[in-house]
Amino acid sequence: MKKLLYILILIASSAAFSQNNPLFKTENIAINSLLNGTLYTPLKQNNATKLVILIAGSGPTNRDGNQIGLTNNSLKLLAESLVNNDIAVYSYDKRIFAQMASGKLDEASLTFDNFIDDAKAVILYFKNQKKYHSITVAGHSEGALIGMVAANGNADAYISIAGAGRPIDEVLLEQIGKQAPFLKEEVEKNLATLKNGNTFELKNQMLASLFRASVQPYMISWIKYHPQNEIKKLQIPSLLINGDKDIQVSVQDAQLLQQAKPNAQLHIISNMNHIFKVIQGDDIENKASYTNPELPISTELSLIISTFIQSL
Template sequence: MKTLTIIILLNLLAITSARSQDISGHWNGTTKRGDKEITFVFNIKQENATYSTTMDVPTFRIAGIKPSATTFTNGKLIIDGSNVGMNYTGVFNTEAQQFEGIYKEGGIEMVLNLKKGTIKIEDSKRPQEPVKPYPYYEEEVIFKNNEANITLAGTLTLPNKNGKFPVVILISGSGPQDRDESFMGHKPFLVLSDYLTRQGIGVLRFDDRGVGESTGNFGKATTEDFSKDVLSAIAYLKTRNDVDIKNIGLIGHSEGGIIAPLAANNSKDVAFMVLLASTGISGTELSVMQSKTLREFPVKDEVAYEKNTRKAIAIVISNKSKTEIKIELTTHYNEFLRPILTSLNVPEKNINAFIENQLKTSLQPWSRYFLQYNPADEIEKLQIPVLSLNGSKDTQVNAKINQEAIRQALIKGQNKNYKIVELENLNHFFQECETGKMDEYRKIEQTFSPIALNEIKNWVIEHLK
């Protein structure tokens, strides 16, 4: 879900030049987060008087991130990635021939200097990732969300080039994700799609809007908007002769698990659904829970902390104007968070950056929608077969609390065909793990537990019409 989770998800540049200097080309730099070196690559292209750029983070095998805007004036480069939760500001050092600056994300600041030139980085594949040639048909596809006037790009895999096959649509979790849901050096959707396609089930996976080859602005979209992207994917599949339109299913991971019911309830063409690490409680309750379990600093009074967290949420979802909300929220964060962080000897500039990031995140359309959205309301309406899987060591989405909420919603809606399973020792990404904590994800070589893969495959095959 959208938490302080993803340590690095990045962005890039669209640049307005106030000089004759042409900064188009590849720029790269390496910074450190703890003991981990992180490499960034920015590919800047000049288009008339402006620049456009895509950004890759090879360390985490993330590519194609698109920041909302970038300016280059008097040697100063500002990359505004507020749509993906980051910012970079650098000044060009003529002598060193590099941009020297600061990268910010989620309250974290890191020194990042960028030099011009390409670098070669070995792509260390995880053991479960498939190697071409694949024993099935693969096609790069594009389809439109006409309502949003955007184009979505993805990959369709089918057991064979000839025939008519059931197809599942993979729906990614929160944050800007590519079609493989690349995260912490893993590609879970690539592994899942390969596994299912080898078992006779077609798979469509696609880049989120504003990511990779897809157009649109990710930062301005809500959970409801993403559900309409899924509806566009369904409409596209219905145009193909090689898709069994009676057997189109949705598989949603994390936030994708709350997008899926919303999409299914606005379509007559979804035959079944799989929820992976999905929530069953409201965005407000999930956020309150995560603010305590995922918090990176201690507090003396947990009761007071929760009370102040709920007050912040109430301000965010109020009917006041954005300006009024920002003023009130700024005051509240300064009264609530600043004393806690000051008592922990956090430098003032870091406190300011943290509060600034909290403000930006809270004021995004996604946050305001998510905090007021209760997936149980949509799950209750589902009259199609539903499988819900959660890992017992998921530290982002508590399995017992959320599965019980999902179960009660299905019972209330009188759904007669569902299965809810808590899988032992699996984390939020369904890796076999020790602690389930987020800093463990990239250390684990396994991308997707075979036990979870088998559960999904068996259930889907059993529910094909």
């Protein structure tokens, strides 16, 4: 039955993308003064329509999956592919965009819990409308952990796309070990300080992007969440996805999450990178995709997600 559903969705997806005009409409929706996003709605929406809430990854990432200087449209392309399979999608800008626009951004006051509360507010907004058959939270990268915590007791299903299976301090230490091993010992010491709930004076400006004074409180609040512990709390259908060309989050992270929640579905997509693009070549091609909004995303990704959601 699942195989048949998968094939039918593939046919529907191919047909939808062959049309000159998309088979959906979009609307800007403000959840509150801090959260603005785009609602993608199928033209055939009815009381059986299911909703996916997309949560962006780390940094100043907007509803389309883009940052300044890094335009790839990853979330926008995913939303469009899902709505063409008759799934409603809401993707929103992180609160820092509204704060920057109003001139009230105070980086030092931001915490990881702020973003969890934002995700919960989005879920509650759509739950209160009582117009969707189900609500699925799908988080990308850092957003996977945010969504994991927010979905507990609030959503009908959960999806992790390139979500870490380890606390952020372990992930960062591994990345530094690969990219700048001469900094690993210093980074490890700094992370240990933050993990103990303490800030410190940064002396090595090479590490300012990670450990500047204004971001240390956020790091402290982020480190305390362990993805394997959080996913164990979920009592809803869960889907774990990673690409084997992801140079930021390893396949092993998805496998760790499944070990913590054995009944979660796990899919490793061949040649997909961190931003859902298909990479046939080397790391140069991989990194170039981060600034190529015209490069399509993996069709397998949208098919796997669509199949999962349609089975709810």
